[in-house]
Amino acid sequence: MTQDRKTFVAWLQAAPMMLVFALFFLLPLLFVTIVSAWDYNEYEMIPAFSLRGYTDTFEGCIADLPNLCTILKTYLNTLKLCLLTWGLTLLIGFTVAYFLAFHVRSKTWQIVLTLLCTIPFWTSNVIRMIAWIPLLGRNGLVNRGLEGAGLIKQPLEWLLFSEFSVVLALVHLFTFFMVVPIFNSMIRIDKRLIEAAYDAGASGWQTLVNVIIPLTKPGIVIGSIFVITIVMGDFVTIGVMGGQQIASAGKIIESRLNALQFPAAAANAVILLGVTILIISALTRIVDIRKEL
């Protein structure tokens, strides 16, 4: 076969996937951008240029100074949830991946334990959220246990439908996204490097900080990107676990959609996308700068 024909065949093989992404990902993104600059009334969008979607979103942001307007408050709150979830998933994900990569010695056990962490990922997120209700509710296991032990007199109200339960559920659902890329980076580390550090007299802690963490950085960044983008756009977990009472960047879009204000929803989507891209590029930059040093 000639080279030309080979590349043509390769192109044909990739074409169906390209088509799906073009129709259901790139084109929709384009429409989001366009519609974000359209006008709208109570029940429909009007294809005429208007920045109403944006101005409505930032309404009162200047007038209310020095108090924060709704949108800024919501974004700050989303960022707070995001940071909490990120920190916890990183800590737990790193420790779990470290155990799997460096302490589990047989290949079979490594596969079995990795699978054990993966199986919940293949089951429903909603069910894994609902699963916290019998544990954290007013009459749940935790409150009963604490009452039984005499530690509290009244059931704790902040266990469920609160920011606590939102972060708990997010960590529960998405630590997997940290474990996989970090584990992937770790098993690629040449074991002789660790032995060399050991031979040179490094303590276990020094090896971890000076050898393993720098070499695991790509995995940490990939995992962080996953977790941060998921939490920034989340509206399902925050909705269900927050009892539909906690505002977030994703939930603004959802409520605008429920009100059929498509341009406003699209404008919020563009803002969310911008913030997300900003965080991702900052994240990749931090790592690159360190690589330069």
Added chain:
Amino acid sequence: MSERRPRSFYLLAAFFSAYVLFLYGPMFAIYILSFQGPDGGLTFPMNGVSLVWFGKVFSGSGIVDIGAAFKRSLQLGLVVMVLTVVLSVSAGLAFRRSFRGATLLFYVAIASLIMPSIITSLGIALEFRLLDDFIIKSGAANWTTAMGLFTSGLGAHLTWTLPFGLLIMFAIFNRFDGRLEEAARDLGATPWQTFRHVVLPIILPSVVGIGLFGFTLSWDELARSSQTIGSVNTLPLDLQGLTTTVTKPDIYALGTLTSAVSFLVIFSALVVILVLQARQRRHGSDAGKGMV
């Protein structure tokens, strides 16, 4: 390194066990509670043991038409699974050679994976709304909508499953020995024969893995479906809706049934993968066994 396990091993093993308990504990709590007695509530203790709540789910009393949602999710999951496997394997093969737009396709797939789901969902919803408006303006007066389970819904699910499929294909071909194909070609096999009799049997266990991802991710998908499914609901959407209204354990029974399907699929896929791998070991190579 010493043969004895260091103390850190036991600490980390305890941490890992706690993590696994954290992962599975709550899930098993609702599986147990779904067998709650007829007078039981949403929390422990169990008030007797019964199948009442499963009966309620099947008879549909109290809950919206769950049977139909179950069937819709199953059909959609199967279609998504087949398309994810076919498109991923096909594109995975393409990436072994260079073609125009290879880098672009890779970055688009990654972007699709990490794009906040609500944005993708909103975009597809807008696209179909504009399409509907266009069709109606073009004169089809009684046109309702192009949005539906197997148009916009299917597309939304594929933007989520295809990136996983493609990444798995990369992992497969990273450790694939290209000399096997060369040998097949040298023996006169056509490209199709090479694929069918050499490449496919070797990658088959991982292809089953792609199918597993395709089905389970679709079966449980919620955020991207939320705006794109049209007038009907998938099972996860119904489940989410029920979280705010239902105060009886029938929601647990439904959760247990949904998980049972997931576990059945996961278990069958893993068994198929193990069987295929065992077969490969048996039939794999006769190198060094002499001419027979």
